[in-house]
Amino acid sequence: MNLFSNADAEVLAPLTSGWFLDHAWLIPVVPAIAFALIILFGKRMPFKGSELGVLSMLASLVLSTGAGYQWIQRVNSATEEQFVDPVIKSWTWWQNAGFEFGIGQHIDGLAVLVLFVVAFISTLVQIYSLEYLRGDRRYTHFFAALTLFSGGMLAMVLADNMMLLLLGWEIMGLCSFMLIGHWWEEDVNSKAALKAFFTVRVGDVGLLVGISMLYFAANDWTRENLDVSGFSIRGISAWALSGEPNSTVIMIAAVALFIACIGKSGQFPLHTWLPDAMAGPTPVSSLLHSSTMVVAGVYLVARLYPVFFVGLDIPGGGGNLIVIIGGITIVISAALAFVQNDIKRVLAYSTVSQLGYMMLGLGAGAWMPAVFHIFTHAFFKACLFLGAGSISHSASHHSFDMKRDMGGLRKVMPITFATWIISTLALCGVFPFSGFFSKDEIIDNVGHNGYGLFMIIALIGAFMTAAYMTRATYLTFFGKPRGASAGHADHSAHDAHDAHDSHDAHASSGPHESGLLITVPLIILSVLALSSGFLNATPFGESWERMKLWVEPRHSAFAPELHHAPFMWSKALMSLAIVFLGIAVSWVLSFRLFTKRDPRLVGLTQRVKILGVGHKFLVNKYYLDDFYEKIIVRNIAGPIASAAYWINQNILDGIIHKIASSSRLISGWVYRNIDQRVVDGAVNNSASFTKSVGTAAQPSQSGKVSQYGALLFSAAGVAALVLVIINT
Amino acid sequence: MIAQNIGFWTIAIVMIVAALRVVTTNNVVHAALWLVVVLAGAAAQYILLAAEFVAITQVLVYIGAVMVLFLFGTMLTRARIGSESDLNNTYKKLGVPVAGLMFAAMVVALSSSFGKEKIPDSPKVISTQEVSDQIFGQYLLPFWALSFVLLAAVVGAIVLARKD
Amino acid sequence: MFVNQFLFLAAVLFCIGVYGVVARKNAVLMLMSIEIILNSVNINLLTFALRNGSTDGHVFALYIIAVAAAEVGVGLGLVLLVYRNKKTISVDDLSEMRG
């Protein structure tokens, strides 16, 4: 089995394992079972099935934590340079014609890390949803979908082969469709759900192609050397690094897989579904955009890192597809965040931008910081989303519009405010919040690995992040209360999903702090947003880099060699300075613009033409949506499909009709020459198909026996002659 | 051999002429009588072909029974016992090419298949006993079916012809 | 004796019968033409029976005679019925089945 590790087995220490690691496959199975139970019995349970969802997530969390703990022990039992073998269990799902489809688990540091994050965030989100969706019409369905969604993500993370990964990947897609379109009575919501599923599905073509290519390219090699099929992640990783693969094949496969990641992780140019997906309930946005769905793409790149590493020549430096896409995504989505008035959309674009950082890091060989960014980002982004939900839930009467319905909330919602600030600082990458330790490391390593240009882009991105978050914070918590936050129950301004909740009680009570079920998850998340960075605090020296020790696979036949930039305070201070500059500039501008209504700033976009054009360009999201919807989708669904259908009806069917009518003509002609008497009715050129068939046959149906006889005998005679001629 | 040949050709010519009369005559009763000639000729040919039993059956069933039926049919439909001009239909001429076509096909087929093949000089003569063995042996099932057909025909004819 | 002389006789009779079927419009005469056809077939069958020395031809000739009897019975019954209802037995006037 472990041909590669056995080769020099004598120097390796035996690795420990444990119950939790061996049974990690239970982690996705529990939510899957819970899903089935909720669907079947949920409505009849005391808490409408929500308790099952929460309990299953808690169970998954416990299992993942146990697995994490045992993984750390396993790492500790290994020697310094030893590659810590993942815990792999696989069973044959089915096999046929030499193809073997397995099902199994593949647990290593990366998987454990993401499992823990997913289970943790899912648990908090479910608890939060207990309150947030209380009384919703489809409460049970919501929990079922949420549970299955987490199950899908967990299965994808655990997958030991590409087929299982694809399964989890698609289940997530399905559940995102159900969750984003949760309030499907509104056209907007169902359209957003459709858009999300469809856009991701476009990317999935790449996944299908990539899996197929990898399978056929790698299968022989993996069978021979590792006795696993070409679907196995471990096999593919080893194959990619073996120097065996044809560089073109692996390059195309890597590009194909990356296309799938672009769709799933909302990278440019397929990021457009992500902001629209905010149509779903806030807990969904929080789950989707912090730790699951969108991270799946990043996870896939991290999981199959050897393929990308070799295929896209990551150690080569300079630039490759991943860093280019990542870099573009960071900047363009950060720019979009400036013109949003909807707080959730700001966060959505910020997510897109942060995913760009992760991709950038992975593309530039900064594997560890990128993976660590998955970890930290999950906490602070979830906290931000839940904070936004808390505001809309308790203060702004279900509106997410910062300009119209928020402002000055820091006094009424102190807990939400505090957690928000902590998470924002983490997001901006301020020392010592968690974002600093991951994001700064990414920026640092990108430069160190020879991607200088992209380091600059990343720094610009950091500046923009700080600026737009400051703007959003200012609009939400500072200044004077506006709209619903000021207690004006302006019913026409309410957010769309308002009608579905039974929260009318809140409407009259004005802005207030949210309940415990909402604030406790917020507090927990903000504590983590503050502290989780210390798990891999590079500035404090090697002994603080626990994450690197536990998660990063050591260089071996299964993992490429990764380089780490030495930490330097000078660089860190520079990037911190950029962040603070961003905060300061944005604060001053926001204060002047939104509170003082400074005449030099208000209406600037109207007065300065070039700014106006830029603003319009941003507001219209670079016209990408227009391009997709109006040009591509509308053309395919409209003229092209209609044209195809027209061809079907008029050309293909037309040929058939033509054949029918010409056969009618021919038979009519033949008949006229046999029987001069019957001419009427035979010539009717504009007859439809039915008529033509009928009239074609009609003359011969004269009802006269002797004619029938004549026809019969002459036909027999002709047939006989034909046979005779053929036989002679 | 020669005698048989003479017999064959004589009968054959008579049959053909008679058959032509059947399909051309303007008198239904005449047609029926000409048909008798054809059928009798056929019976004679059967004998030449060493099939006495079939020949006898032909005489009994056809000339005896079927012809009587025909004549009855003619009478019952009150055909004039005399010539009639309205016996042929308007596409009379259509029959000539159709028949000609079939004949051409058969001529080609027969002459190419059997050319100058002769009937063996001392052919195996089939006795009536053998025929009956066949009918009540190998072909018993068709025989049953045929019996049913006849029964059905009798019942059917009665049902059809009944006045009520 | 040639095999063909019988076969040709049968062919001639057959074609005459065909002509009769096509050209006649009196139903009784049509039936008669059909009888000619059937007889020509019988001649064929018996010729081959003699040539091959098999009994099958005889058996089928007999069957054909029997079927012909049945056919004539039913056919004439039909003719009678038609005559009773339409006062004519000209098949040209019987075109209710016209398509």
Added chain:
Amino acid sequence: MNMLRDNNWVLSVGTFLPILGVVVMMLMPKAQDQAVKFVALVTSIATLAVGIFTAMKFDFDQAEKMQFVAETKWISVIKSSYLIGVDGISLPLYLLSMVITLLVVIYSLNHLPNPGKPKAFFALLLVLQTGMAGTFIAQDLILFFVFFELVLLPMFFMIGVWGGEQRQYASIKFFLYTMFGSALMLVAFLALFFKTGAESFSIPYLIENGGSIAKNVQIWIFAGMFVGFAVKVPMFPFHTWLPDAHTQAPTQGSVILAAVLLKLGTYGFVRIALPILPLAAREWAPYIGGLAVIGIIYGALGCLAQSDMKRLIAFSSVAHMGFVMLGISTLTSFGINAAMFGMVAHGLITGMLFFIAGSVKERYHTLEISKIGGMLTQMPRLGWIFGFCCMASLGLPGLAGFWGEFPAILSTYNPAAGLNVTVYRVFMVIAALGTVFAAAYLLWLYQRIAFGTPKNNSHDEHSTHEELHDVTTHEWLAWSPLLIGILVLGIMPNLLFSVFDPAVQVTLSVFGG
């Protein structure tokens, strides 16, 4: 060999039992509607029982061999015999036809389309069943042809009598189109017969001897069969009868058409065309693949242009059968396995979708997508089932549709030796794009029908509130086996693959491995 002939009565009984039911039905007075329905139900249950018995006696370890072989002289003059048998390829389809018929009978018990006439309807249904089952067990070309054509007539009447407004047009088109194909097919069969020395029509015999026919002759013979089978499948330029037939056919007709009838064509390819004419198959394969891929995209585009739900589903059949044909055109055992699986999966899923369309029509009195909306609020169960089927149809992993679709795409990457790899890889990418289109049209359909708020139909007198009842007991009975099948096959595809695989391997052995 003897063991393979054990119990060889079961196939004949299973095939002709429905005819017995028809005879019983014919003897009953017309007015006895309930009794007629009862007889139909009992007959189809008994048929299925025989089918299940067959499956139980079937030796799955020897799935590659013909089992329950029965041979009797039939038309010895043309050397055609009554030779029947099943192997791993035909058994699942044989059973599928029985299951579908039973479910359709159950569904019809109280969903009889206008103008009623239960006696004729059920009789036709049972005759249809005999034809379908017979096609799958026939091991003689003439027998195959007879059953293949036997299917045509009941379907013709079913569309022509119980169909929609344009039923005449649709039924005649269906009939003529398929007759045209069958005529060429028959010519091909005859040519095959004479070219192999006019010895036998038996398929095993022809498989042994067909390979020795000269290549250019094979290509022509294959062309005849291709047209015959492609019309039935239907493949791209021959598909235009399908939307009309589906749209006009009654629900039951559509279900059977989609679930079983279309499979006769693809089954013909796998059972007859490929193994008997290997040289020609290799020449034709790229063209078949090309047409299949065109069908995938073209069917999807056709779907996007539709405003009628049933017509949309009909066009989606064109796309799905494209995947099946693509799998076949690879000439690899994996591709053909995928195609076989795709056939069964498509039968279950599309059959189910047509059932749903029938129920929608019954409740809303229209199939215009724009006039239906908010089905989830009005009939949540139906809406969820519909969603489930849409997801299965667009190839969501874990449901049956995926295992027909993805392996077909996968196998296209590496077609059989001697086929142009580049061409097939292009096919693969296009087919993968086809899955996106599938998602597009199905989800769009679902969004328009199930989501949103119910359309105001108050001006329409028919759709009074009480008529919009959710899924009824009869519907549950008829549907749940299909739904369970979709789920179970999705989770355990090996159930089918393990049956197909040995037989497919044998079929492909003529290609030299």
